[in-house]
Amino acid sequence: MKKQPIQTSDDKEVDIALRPSSWDEYVGQTKIKESVRLILEAAKQRGESSDHLLFYGQAGLGKTTLAYLIGREMGVSVRSTTGPTLERTGDVAAILSNLEPHEILFIDEVHRMSSAAEEILYPALESRKLHLVVGKGPSAKTVSIDLPPFTVIAATTKVNMLSSPLRSRFGAIFRLDYYQTEDIQMIIKRSANILGAEIKEKAVHRLAKASRLTPRVANRLLRRARDYAQVHQENIIDEEAVLRTLEMLEVDEFGLERADRELLQTMIEKFKGGPVGLSSLGAAIHEEPGTIEEVFEPYLIMLGLLNRTPMGRIVTEKGREYLENKF
Ligand SMILES: Nc1ncnc2c1ncn2[C@@H]1O[C@H](COP(=O)(O)OP(=O)(O)OP(=O)(O)O)[C@@H](O)[C@H]1O
Ligand SMILES: [Mg+2]
CATH class of the missing domain: 1.10.8.60 (Helicase, Ruva Protein; domain 3)
Known part of the structure; x- marks a missing residue:
């Protein structure tokens, strides 16, 4: 039978339509699902908010989706913000002091929060206190405000850019892997x-x-x-x-795009297959080293076409075979 397409051409809307809204629909990542659901169940039994949780992993693996599933499971709303918008102390203070009891604050790209914002988050995460400095100079003093129970769920693609004091304040940290x-x-x-x-x-x-x-x-x-x-x-x-x-x-059967192929090709043609440092490689292919590291490299490594060594990046034997179409 010929099916009717749903009437939307807007990819954003389609994105929302495709986003899992129950644990059953959230395919894979079984271990993470189990652990998270246990944490939530225990918190519910105690009538408490869940511990703060951190999810990290490549873009598009389902971190944001998990945060919203947790909100659903706990029956609370999720307020969403992102690291780059949390710049000044006041930004964080305003958001935290406006949370309803047990609400979830989802902080996406948490690695891009300023250090001032981070500092005010520490006591909030640890003991639900907001330490605010009132006044200036010698007469300045710190007032402490109690916050209602709440849960922070943070997500990042770059967990190594989180300071360890921040990392240590999450009750559990989960790495999302390729499916x-x-x-x-x-x-x-x-x-x-x-x-x-x-x-x-x-x-x-x-x-x-x-x-x-x-x-x-x-x-x-x-x-x-x-x-x-x-x-x-x-x-x-x-x-x-x-x-x-x-x-x-221009995506090949393994999901590699032109830029991925160019990267491997450049490594062989200009750097004899490596080892080559990320910044030299970035300069050669006109890409930010960060983009290479975050977007291109992980999947090339997973396929075994590229390797990270202490000396730099190298194209593997398999990588050469791939370029010669023998893969
Ligand atoms: N486990 C899953 N089962 C089914 N669909 C999923 C799953 N995880 C993610 N998706 C789909 O993939 C899309 C991207 O997921 P999501 O936005 O949660 O990724 P993300 O890890 O937050 O990415 P980013 O780092 O870019 O923010 C979702 O809209 C959803 O449709
Ligand atoms: Mg996301």
Whole structure:
């Protein structure tokens, strides 16, 4: 039967439609789910707020989604903010003192908070106190305000940029990893269903392989394949639709984009395959070293095409084979 596509062309809206709203819909990351749910269950039994939690891992692996699932589970609302907007002491004080009892404060990109903002967060996380300095100069004094119970859930792609005092104030820290292929396949099927598109098994396999084992990427590729299918094939996503879509996006069957291939190529042509330092590499391919480290490298390392050594980055044997199309 031909299915009707849902009527939205806005990817943001689709994003929200695809976001899991129950633990069952949150595929994979089984260990994390188990631990988190135990922590929440125990907190609920005691009638308390959950401990503060920190999630870290690559972009698009489901950190924000987890924060909202926790809010749902605890039956409380989630206030969302981001590290870069927490600059001055007053920014943090204002948010914390406006929280309703047991509310969740979600701080995304927590590694980008200023140190002044961090300092005021310490006692708040540890003992629910806000220490504010009132007045200036010799007459300045610190007043301490009690905060209602609350939970901070923080997320970051760069846990190594968090200071250890901040890190140590979270009751539990979870690392989200790349997903299993089977989990990504389930996510793709579920999303296709929500989008009202029929998808063939081979198409699911192709998409999963090119998804960088990341739910957000899988959903993005799926949406583009659906666009293709909608225009060319009566809304049925088959292998052909996926292959054409990947071609159009210049994504290869392993999910590598042109920039990934250029990076490997440059390492071989300009640096004899390495070792090469991140900043030299960045200069050679006109990318921020941070982007290479956060966006390109982790997946190349996971595929075994690139390696980090104390001397710098190197292209592996497998990486060379990949470039020679023998992978
Ligand atoms: N476990 C999962 N099961 C199903 N879908 C998921 C899962 N995790 C994430 N997704 C999908 O992937 C999208 C991206 O997830 P999310 O926004 O939570 O990632 P993130 O880790 O917060 O990324 P960023 O670091 O960029 O903020 C979600 O909108 C959701 O549709
Ligand atoms: Mg997020």
